[in-house]
Amino acid sequence: MASGPGNPVYYVGGAALFLVCALKLPPLARRRRDPLLWSAFTQLFAGGCVMLLAAPRSIVELNRATGVTNCAALVVYAALTAYSGASLLLIIHWRPAPPERTRRAARWCVAAYSLAVLTVVVLFLAGDAPVEQVTLFDSYYARTPWIREMIVTYLLAHGVAAIANVVMCRRWSKEVHGSLRAGLRLLVAAYLLHVGYDVTRLVAVGARWTGHDLDFLISQVSPRCAALSAVIGAVGYALPLVGPRVAGTVRVVRQLRRLAPMWRLLRDVPTPGAIRSSLPWWRTPPAMLLMSRKTALYDAILALAPYCDPAVRDAAHRTALSRCPDEAAAAASADAAMIVVALERQHAHPDRMPDAPGAAAWRAKDLVPLSLALASPVVQDFRAHHRFPAESSRP
Numbered sequence: 116m117a118s119g120p121g122n123p124v125y126y127v128g129g130a131a132l133f134l135v136c137a138l139k140l141p142p143l144a145r146r147r148r149d150p151l152l153w154s155a156f157t158q159l160f161a162g163g164c165v166m167l168l169a170a171p172r173s174i175v176e177l178n179r180a181t182g183v184t185n186c187a188a189l190v191v192y193a194a195l196t197a198y199s200g201a202s203l204l205l206i207i208h209w210r211p212a213p214p215e216r217t218r219r220a221a222r223w224c225v226a227a228y229s230l231a232v233l234t235v236v237v238l239f240l241a242g243d244a245p246v247e248q249v250t251l252f253d254s255y256y257a258r259t260p261w262i263r264e265m266i267v268t269y270l271l272a273h274g275v276a277a278i279a280n281v282v283m284c285r286r287w288s289k290e291v292h293g294s295l296r297a298g299l300r301l302l303v304a305a306y307l308l309h310v311g312y313d314v315t316r317l318v319a320v321g322a323r324w325t326g327h328d329l330d331f332l333i334s335q336v337s338p339r340c341a342a343l344s345a346v347i348g349a350v351g352y353a354l355p356l357v358g359p360r361v362a363g364t365v366r367v368v369r370q371l372r373r374l375a376p377m378w379r380l381l382r383d384v385p386t387p388g389a390i391r392s393s394l395p396w397w398r399t400p401p402a403m404l405l406m407s408r409k410t411a412l413y414d415a416i417l418a419l420a421p422y423c424d425p426a427v428r429d430a431a432h433r434t435a436l437s438r439c440p441d442e443a444a445a446a447a448s449a450d451a452a453m454i455v456v457a458l459e460r461q462h463a464h465p466d467r468m469p470d471a472p473g474a475a476a477w478r479a480k481d482l483v484p485l486s487l488a489l490a491s492p493v494v495q496d497f498r499a500h501h502r503f504p505a506e507s508s509r510p
Contacts, residue, residue: 128345129166158201199276200228238265257323277309294358301351308344377486381415422457
């Protein structure tokens with residue numbers, strides 16, 4: 116059957132498929148009648164079983180446990196045929212299509228591959244394989260009646276599913292973007308390796324039919340294709356699942372980093388009436404930490420509103436526009452300059468509130484541009500020249 120890379124390679128490939136399969140359990144428990152989730156779970160589970168059972172050590176143990184010579188060949192090839200059908204069924208359910216068309220294609224797929232599995236079992240029982248073959252079953256029994264038909268059946272069933280999946284995944288990847296496109300392209304690579312697995316074995320079997328020996332294709336080449344395809348396929352199926360979450364976390368962390376200058380500036384501003392909770396970054400989910408920091412920054416800006424001077428903002432706005440005609444950047448710099456001056460005003464007179472009501476703290480709707488504007492030359496200039504802002508425009 117399969118050898119070459121050794122037992123660990125098969126076990127690692129199987130473990131990778133089972134790991135992704137485990138990721139499907141929580142949503143499967145919530146949506147027990149979802150055909151897409153069931154087909155994904157079945158495909159991943161069958162693939163993991165194939166990889167674990169195809170390891171040379173597993174083949175020997177299975178033959179010994181059942182007492183049937185080459186029983187492992189029947190189990191692995193039947194499982195591989197079922198995996199082929201499940202793979203095709205998954206893509207059928209996954210790819211957007213009219214519901215009736217999807218149901219019709221799914222019924223044909225289930226019927227065809229159920230028949231293929233049954234054919235593999237019947238042909239094995241009809242044939243005679245008395246000599247145990249752990250690594251070269253296909254080539255050793257390539258000329259044996261019924262067994263050779265079983266070998267060709269499972270390889271053709273596996274190859275047809277792989278080619279169909281390559282075509283569908285490649286076409287679909289052109290219509291989507293992001294982690295789904297990346298996952299589909301990885302699946303194309305994985306299914307191409309499936310095709311390579313089938314072709315190398317068929318070539319070796321055909322060589323035996325013509326009296327030649329190309330057994331190294333079975334013992335060395337095809338197992339590597341199978342192991343590598345399992346790992347790539349696991350990543351391809353997992354990427355659309357975890358990709359959006361990872362991308363969302365990256366976006367949140369990026370916002371936290373961009374808000375860091377404003378957080379360092381305003382985190383100690385007193386905010387009477389606002390409840391602040393200390394959330395350690397190392398054990399707080401990034402999204403929760405971002406929400407907490409944004410709330411704290413809004414509270415701090417609101418607390419500084421009485422100290423905000425619209426004259427400072429107008430002056431900073433004119434200065435920013437004179438240096439750069441970008442209105443959005445100028446507005447952010449003006450708001451940031453006013454908040455910086457208000458903070459120093461509050462520090463200069465913490466016990467005395469301004470006599471006149473303060474201006475609206477800021478015009479921008481996003482804290483990130485405001486935080487980034489703290490590093491602008493306009494804000495730095497106002498920070499350097501307004502050391503006693505209480506005297507700037509208010510008594």
